[in-house]
Amino acid sequence: MAPVAAELGRRRARFEHALVHTGQHYDEVMSELFLTQLGLGAPDFMLSVGSGSHAAQTARIMERLEPVLLEYAPDMLLVSGDVNSTLAATLVAAKLGVPVGHVEAGLRSFDRTMPEEINRVVTDQLSDLLFTHSPEARDHLKREGVDLGRVHAVGNTMIDTLVAMGPRVEEATERVLGDALAPGGFLVVTLHRPALVDGELLREAIAALRDVAQDLPVVFPVHPRTQAAIERAGLDTGGIDLRPPLGYLEFSALVRAAAGVLTDSGGIQEETTFLGIPCFTLRANTERPVTVSLGTNTLLGLEPARIREVPGLLRASRSGAAASPPGWDGRAAERLVDVLAGEPRP
Numbered sequence: 001m002a003p004v005a006a007e008l009g010r011r012r013a014r015f016e017h018a019l020v021h022t023g024q025h026y027d028e029v030m031s032e033l034f035l036t037q038l039g040l041g042a043p044d045f046m047l048s049v050g051s052g053s054h055a056a057q058t059a060r061i062m063e064r065l066e067p068v069l070l071e072y073a074p075d076m077l078l079v080s081g082d083v084n085s086t087l088a089a090t091l092v093a094a095k096l097g098v099p100v101g102h103v104e105a106g107l108r109s110f111d112r113t114m115p116e117e118i119n120r121v122v123t124d125q126l127s128d129l130l131f132t133h134s135p136e137a138r139d140h141l142k143r144e145g146v147d148l149g150r151v152h153a154v155g156n157t158m159i160d161t162l163v164a165m166g167p168r169v170e171e172a173t174e175r176v177l178g179d180a181l182a183p184g185g186f187l188v189v190t191l192h193r194p195a196l197v198d199g200e201l202l203r204e205a206i207a208a209l210r211d212v213a214q215d216l217p218v219v220f221p222v223h224p225r226t227q228a229a230i231e232r233a234g235l236d237t238g239g240i241d242l243r244p245p246l247g248y249l250e251f252s253a254l255v256r257a258a259a260g261v262l263t264d265s266g267g268i269q270e271e272t273t274f275l276g277i278p279c280f281t282l283r284a285n286t287e288r289p290v291t292v293s294l295g296t297n298t299l300l301g302l303e304p305a306r307i308r309e310v311p312g313l314l315r316a317s318r319s320g321a322a323a324s325p326p327g328w329d330g331r332a333a334e335r336l337v338d339v340l341a342g343e344p345r346p
Contacts, residue, residue: 001080002038003160003333004103014341018044018072022061022085024051033247038161045072054084054115061088069096076101076340079123080157082116082266082287086123094126103157103336105130106137107266107287113195116266120287131336133157134290134325154335155327158267159274163330165252173253180217180241181257187216187310188258189240190265192223196282201304202226205282206235208307213239215311219254221246260314262307269297274324278317280310290325 001019008017021035021043035041047064049057061084069077069092077093079086080103093100105124109117124130124141132138133156141151162169177183189209196202209218219241222230230237246254252271255261260278261268269288272279273296284302291297298313300306327335 001078001103001157002040003157003164004078004336005040007333007337011337011341015337018074020045020065020068020089021047022065022089023048024057024061024083024085037248038165058084058088061085062092065089065092066096069093069098074098076129078103079127080104082107082120082123084115084119087119090123090126099128100126101129101131101340102127103131104133105151106132106141107134108137108140109285109287111285117287129339131339133327133332134288136289152336152339153327154339155329155332156270156274156325157332157336158270159324159328160330160333161248162252162271162274165249168249169252169256172249173257176246176250176253177257181219183257184259185217186241186258187212187218187314188254188261189218189220190223190261190263190268191220191282192226193264193283195302196264196304197223197226197229201302202229203233203235204304205307206230206237206240208304210237210239211308212310213241216259216314217241219243219258221251221254260310260317262310270328272296274328278314280307280313282307294325 005017005019008015019040023046045068047061049060049064051057052060065088076099077089078101079089090100102123105127107120111117124146128150130141130146130151131154132151133154138151138153142148191197191205196205212218221243223245255272255277256275258277260280261272262280262282264282266288269279269281269286269291273291273294276296279291279297281297281299282302282304283299286292286299292299
């Protein structure tokens with residue numbers, strides 16, 4: 001949302017906006033540092049909901065957001081992505097009659113065991129404006145009976161951030177790599193989804209990563225959820241370069257300099273596609289199939305044993321910048337705000 005907020009700020013004569021931070025993510029690096037590095041500044045409203053079950057977290061967000069919307073009385077609420085905050089905020093706004101605009105609309109994994117899939121589907125049904133960033137998203141919405149007059153293909157705002165932050169990321173690269181890492185000579189890992197982290201699959205994944213680390217350095221900035229699971233299970237991570245969560249600049253610098261990335265994240269699949277960095281996704285499906293069709297992303301399935309294949313797959317992969325989907329050009333937020341302003345677009 002950072003590029004959207006920046007574009008709204010550039011059009012102050014037309015728009016006034018406020019930033020609501022639900023507090024679903026509250027780790028200092030995964031919250032405050034991102035706000036600082038992306039130039040968002042302090043939120044106008046902080047709900048501080050913290051963690052909890054899906055039901056408890058969603059309920060707390062709804063309970064604490066409702067008085068904010070009643071006080072602020074916005075003409076529209078913009079929500080992004082597919083987390084519990086997205087769903088909860090959409091439900092509150094819809095009940096209050098506040099129009100909703102969904103950024104990253106129409107993504108589908110077709111796997112209802114993923115909480116994110118439920119959040120996406122419900123949010124799209126209740127949204128008044130649906131901002132898509134990949135070609136297949138429109139087709140998904142059409143099949144679900146969404147009025148296509150509400151759908152606007154604006155592009156990928158996450159790529160706007162990558163483009164805007166490029167020079168600062170370059171400046172951070174030497175500091176992040178230090179003397180221990182050679183550009184193009186290591187694997188970056190991020191793992192955090194419950195299906196992988198909350199059971200025995202994590203033990204298998206760590207064992208496979210230790211094997212890979214004998215052939216290729218493995219750098220693993222560990223999500224707090226994953227760190228807690230590793231400690232609970234008493235897993236041996238010897239040989240893996242475990243690091244605390246990184247800020248946006250530091251993590252982007254790490255990815256840009258990597259030989260490849262292993263992840264179960266959604267957004268990283270897109271960022272690596274734009275950068276032309278081979279990505280290996282430890283999931284059975286993806287809501288970003290365009291990254292697979294472009295050849296930068298390989299689905300390994302939810303099979304940690306396949307992590308051991310990554311060094312060989314890297315050696316066989318093609319490198320270099322990929323052909324990005326339409327609208328992955330650094331101007332998505334501009335097109336999105338044009339829609340909000342009612343301005344015609346070519």
